[in-house]
Amino acid sequence: MHNRCMIDPRLITLRVFARCGTVGATAELTGYSPSAVSAQLRELQRVLGLQLLTKDGRGVRLTATGRFLVAGSDALIAEWESLRAAAMEAGDQVQSRFGLGGFSTAAAQLLAPLAATLRSTRPLLEVQVLEANPARCFDLLVAERIDLAVIVAMQSDTYAEDDQRFEQTVLLDDPLDVIIPADHPLASRETVTLEELASEPWITEAAGSTYHALFTAAFTAVGVTPRIAHEAVEWETQIAFVGAGLGVGLLPRLAPLHTAENVVRLRITGKGKPTRRIVAAVRRGSIASPLIQESLGILQIRANRILSSRPEDDL
Amino acid sequence: MHNRCMIDPRLITLRVFARCGTVGATAELTGYSPSAVSAQLRELQRVLGLQLLTKDGRGVRLTATGRFLVAGSDALIAEWESLRAAAMEAGDQVQSRFGLGGFSTAAAQLLAPLAATLRSTRPLLEVQVLEANPARCFDLLVAERIDLAVIVAMQSDTYAEDDQRFEQTVLLDDPLDVIIPADHPLASRETVTLEELASEPWITEAAGSTYHALFTAAFTAVGVTPRIAHEAVEWETQIAFVGAGLGVGLLPRLAPLHTAENVVRLRITGKGKPTRRIVAAVRRGSIASPLIQESLGILQIRANRILSSRPEDDL
DNA sequence: ATAACCATGCACAATAGATGCATGATTGAT
């Protein structure tokens, strides 16, 4: 589906460049080589007769004209997506490719079933799933490598909800639980508040990561500055750290705890009740596409099933 | 300028096909070979996963989906033209190609000076002029072979003024004069009415031509059905026919009479005062482009100069 | 000063895309 765009691929490349700022990163995202990206951007300028890039130190940056073109192209892309969606609605579309992107747990719990369902209902459809963090998912959407992304929306989101390029649909609010060692004084409790855990040594992800932002946001809400004792990238690692008694951590409800030993999961109560919002994002205009609509439906059903399997008080 | 479009050239080809209905004609208009057009359309369908064409007799015709896509693409094209125009306004554009199209006298009197002026003010600009009749000019605009056309607007215009694809600017209303043999009883008059010439044998262009429509429109306005004695394609031929005493004819004020012998030109008065309206047409959205703006300005100046060189009563 | 980084140019390779002719299918004319 995303392959072979009706808009000049060089413009797409320019748009990706506008997002990541370097030729190398653009190459990585688009799947081209750096030389190809360089050549494409040069060609684009030649064809339009406009200077879009300027040398800037050891890199290049967009000129005012370049920024203008990129900004204006949002509407153009959306217009095309919208047209394609409507055309696909009119005459049913036979075959194409469909790229999905998502983040770890989301990918596992939502994207995998979606891909499986699509594969069976639409055998001719070439479904591809890419695991990527939210920021990269947006990049991949712009680069047209994927057509739908399931991502974790954050309060301090660099990609505003009303971004001209995307349309987002809330799938599910996933609460964060606390995981503590089984021999911890609070381990026998059903629920805790963040204040009760303020003095604990915390295990979190590296600063700048998706969940670190959620972590700090949760604690600033209750006015506490927790002590970060350790950092882990994978949930498994974090759980293991907690199991080893190194500290406590936050774990999304969706993340399974099955391999954990000596670790207890507790619901959080009180005003600082952190949740991560899981949303589906598509390129603006493409939301009317029957393929997207079907996918969103499947995702929504899956999300509702997850919600309904939980105790009421968690909703 | 028109070369190398940002919108997939195959979509442009489809749009041209939608206008002319056959692969062969599309090939002629776009400058491709028939095989290339065929292959492009096939590719387009493959890429979109949509069936856009159906076999119809010995030709092909658009499916409902195809018509839908073409209709919807108007907005997309306009959006791009608009964006390009704005970008060119923002950062001045260095070099490109610029295609002009126009019809005989219009081309000679308006387009040639325009091309000459542009050539001197913008040496880097590659200006190309194509002589073509109005209908073909619109086709060439859609095919992106030309960017601006000077054409004769007609009452019974197949291309409505509010066509989604184009934007038109009135340049000049060019009145039609009567040419009669020098030895004709009315030859000494300054002006005549159409009624006075109702019984004359008329020389006009072939039915279906640009000027035949103007001709009939003028006479239906005064409620007279003239007798068409002869048909001529070129003005020169028509003038020669009149000079040979075969009949009378209509000649636009802009068309020169310099080579004529035994032919007199008379102003037409009365309610049936036929004029041809000369307008500039561009693809919708592109009108904001500095190049287009400059061109329209030059054309307007030229048109005003022509008007001001005429007696007041002709305006 | 050296190393790392970034973009670009060039030679080469792969691929897409156009051409021209031949073919098959359909319509209209003799």
Place this chain on the structure above:
DNA sequence: ATCAATCATGCATCTATTGTGCATGGTTAT
């Protein structure tokens, strides 16, 4: 009813575009 004309398409071929990999030159950080 046959023949010619028209139209689209497939195929072999060629060309031009486009991408890759490596080398180069300029720029920043250590």
